[in-house]
Structure formats: C-alpha cells, structure tokens
Amino acid sequence: xxxxPNAKINLGLNIISKRPDNYHNIETLFYPIGLSxxxxxxxxxxxxxxxxxxxxxxxxxxxxxxxxxxxxxxxLAEWFDMPAVQIYLDKNIPFGAGLGGGSSxxxxxxxxxxxxxxxxxxxxxxxxxxxxxxxxxPFFLLNCPMMARGIGNEFEQVDFSLFGKxxxxxxxxxxxxxxxxxALVKPNRPEVSIPEILKMPIKEWKDLLKNDFEESVFYRxxxxxxxxxxxxxxxxxxxxxxxxxxxxxxxFDHPVDVKDDFPTCFVWQGNCGY
Ligand SMILES: C[C@@](CO)(OP(=O)(O)O)[C@H](O)COP(=O)(O)OP(=O)(O)OC[C@H]1O[C@@H](n2ccc(N)nc2=O)[C@H](O)[C@@H]1O
Ligand SMILES: Nc1ncnc2c1ncn2[C@@H]1O[C@H](COP(=O)(O)OP(=O)(O)O)[C@@H](O)[C@H]1O
Numbered sequence: 001x002x003x004x005p006n007a008k009i010n011l012g013l014n015i016i017s018k019r020p021d022n023y024h025n026i027e028t029l030f031y032p033i034g035l036s037x038x039x040x041x042x043x044x045x046x047x048x049x050x051x052x053x054x055x056x057x058x059x060x061x062x063x064x065x066x067x068x069x070x071x072x073x074x075x076l077a078e079w080f081d082m083p084a085v086q087i088y089l090d091k092n093i094p095f096g097a098g099l100g101g102g103s104s105x106x107x108x109x110x111x112x113x114x115x116x117x118x119x120x121x122x123x124x125x126x127x128x129x130x131x132x133x134x135x136x137x138p139f140f141l142l143n144c145p146m147m148a149r150g151i152g153n154e155f156e157q158v159d160f161s162l163f164g165k166x167x168x169x170x171x172x173x174x175x176x177x178x179x180x181x182x183a184l185v186k187p188n189r190p191e192v193s194i195p196e197i198l199k200m201p202i203k204e205w206k207d208l209l210k211n212d213f214e215e216s217v218f219y220r221x222x223x224x225x226x227x228x229x230x231x232x233x234x235x236x237x238x239x240x241x242x243x244x245x246x247x248x249x250x251x252f253d254h255p256v257d258v259k260d261d262f263p264t265c266f267v268w269q270g271n272c273g274y
Pocket of ligand 2: 099103243
C-alpha cells in the first residue's frame with residue numbers, strides 16, 4: 001500500500017497564550033499543498049519480529065527507529081496485534097521548514113495501518129492518537145483547509161479556497177526547531193481574527209494576516225525576510241513564512257519563473273488545489 005503524505009502551509013498564525021503544559025494556544029488556517037513524500041508499507045515474514053524502515057530522498061536527522069512513522073506504528077501496536085512491516089519512506093518535504101512533513105508522514109501511517117490491517121479504530125479515535133505524535137498531526141487526517149485552535153487540534157471547517165492561484169515555496173538551508181521558535185515568541189491576542197481577514201480580498205492580506213513567528217525568526221535569520229521581500233518583488237499577492245519556518249510561500253495570480261532567483265534554496269511550485 002502506497003500513500004503520498006503532503007505538506008501544509010499556515011495562512012496566518014497567532015500565538016495567543018502559553019498553557020500550563022508548556023504548549024501554546026494558537027489560531028491558524030492550515031492549508032494542504034501538493035508537495036508530498038511517498039510512504040509504502042509491506043508486511044514481512046512472520047519470522048521477522050521487528051518492523052524495518054528504509055529511507056530515501058532528503059536525509060532526516062535522528063535515528064531511523066525514532067522516525068515518526070515508526071512511532072506511529074508502535075503507537076498502534078500498543079493496542080492492536082499487527083505483523084511486523086517493512087516501511088519505505090521517500091522524503092521530498094524539507095524538515096525544520098514549517099511544512100509539517102513529519103506530522104503528515106505520521107498521520108498517513110496511522111490511517112494506512114488502520115485500513116491495511118482493518119483495525120477497529122474510529123476516525124475520532126485516530127485523531128486522538130495522532131495528537132500524541134505531534135500537535136500538527138491530526139490536521140493531516142482531515143487534510144482540507146481548516147481553522148485550527150487550541151494547540152492546533154481543535155478544528156473548524158471554513159468556506160475558503162485559493163483554487164486557481166499559484167503557490168511558490170522557498171526553503172533556505174537554515175532549519176528551525178519548532179520548540180525553540182515557540183520559546184522566542186511573546187504570546188498576544190490578535191486585533192482581527194484570521195477568518196475575518198480571509199474574507200477580505202487577498203490583496204488586502206499583506207498588512208493584516210500575520211505569522212507571529214516571523215519577527216523573532218527574521219531577526220535571527222535575515223535571509224528569510226529577504227526571501228519574503230523577493231517573493232513580493234516577483235509579484236506575489238501575498239507572502240509569508242509558513243509555521244515556525246524556515247520556508248516562505250508566495251501566492252501568485254499566475255505561474256511565475258523563479259528558478260534563477262533562489263539558487264541556494266529548495267524551490268517548489270504548484271497550483272493551489274483546494
Ligand atoms: C508551529 C506549527 C504551526 O502549524 O508547525 P511547524 O512550524 O512545526 O510545522 C505547530 O504548532 C507545531 O506543531 P508540531 O510540530 O506538530 O509540534 P509538536 O511536535 O507537537 O511540539 C513540539 C514542541 O513545540 C511546542 N509547541 C507545539 C505546538 C503548540 N501549539 N505549542 C507549542 O508550544 C512545544 O514546545 C512542543 O514540545
Ligand atoms: N518522517 C519524518 N519526516 C521529517 N522529520 C521527521 C520525521 N520523523 C521524525 N522527524 C523529526 O521531526 C523534526 C520536525 O520535522 P517536520 O515535522 O517535518 O518539520 P517542521 O517542524 O518543519 O514542520 C525533524 O527535525 C526530524 O528530526
């Protein structure tokens with residue numbers, strides 16, 4: 001069974017308050033994009049006790065046994081009898097990028113195992129399991145434009161689409177750790193909520209739709225601010241860092257050629273699908 005875990009971008013990201021559990025309450029719109037990993041799971045011989053993982057593509061830091069897809073397997077194996085599996089994961093989504101690639105792999109792995117082995121797990125139980133693997137993880141089980149609140153796992157479906165627009169994603173070589181990025185931000189309540197801003201014409205978003213991580217991340221890594229400015233220079237109708245960074249996306253009314261503009265960066269371009 002093969003699945004294609006996709007990345008997300010955040011349209012607006014307000015960090016509202018710090019919680020006693022050291023997480024933060026946030027408000028953000030998660031928007032799925034077409035950049036995807038490839039994940040395959042094959043059952044292996046009954047004589048093999050441990051699941052195996054084979055990684056290709058972008059090299060993820062950490063031990064393969066600590067990969068989030070392995071953690072997803074073990075989370076379900078605590079509750080259900082499953083055979084050992086051979087996992088193939090081809091990484092195309094950069095990490096330390098604010099694109100949620102690891103969370104997406106984990107969410108797709110949970111659903112793949114549930115479906116492949118016919119495990120008696122309802123969709124809402126899968127959402128509760130997913131949050132144990134990462135605050136962003138439940139979103140990828142829903143995978144359509146969603147307002148998220150709480151730690152990022154309380155959802156409200158929104159009537160919102162960027163269909164017809166074109167997205168350019170730029171990831172510089174710098175990687176950003178999510179916990180470190182949260183530690184640098186002072187929480188605050190926004191004056192205008194994200195759903196209100198998203199109802200306005202996209203050309204009005206520039207000065208209203210904010211990502212609260214940008215200020216401290218741009219201060220530390222000015223190259224990320226420069227990328228955002230360059231995307232506006234190229235004609236983006238809206239540009240922002242995604243999540244805790246370091247990737248920056250630009251939304252355009254039409255396809256653009258940026259291949260010579262960011263020679264040292266990972267670049268991905270595609271249509272907005274939703
Ligand atoms: C910032 C966001 C925005 O979508 O995404 P990324 O930029 O990582 O993609 C998310 O909130 C990241 O979610 P995720 O990456 O799944 O976070 P987790 O692994 O659960 O948490 C890593 C650490 O980030 C901090 N954390 C995470 C989520 C949250 N709402 N508040 C937090 O303070 C905590 O210190 C936690 O220990
Ligand atoms: N399958 C995976 N893909 C990416 N990162 C993974 C994976 N499994 C574990 N990780 C760890 O999770 C961290 C964050 O990854 P990811 O969620 O893709 O990034 P981001 O915080 O940029 O959204 C990485 O630094 C890596 O150590």
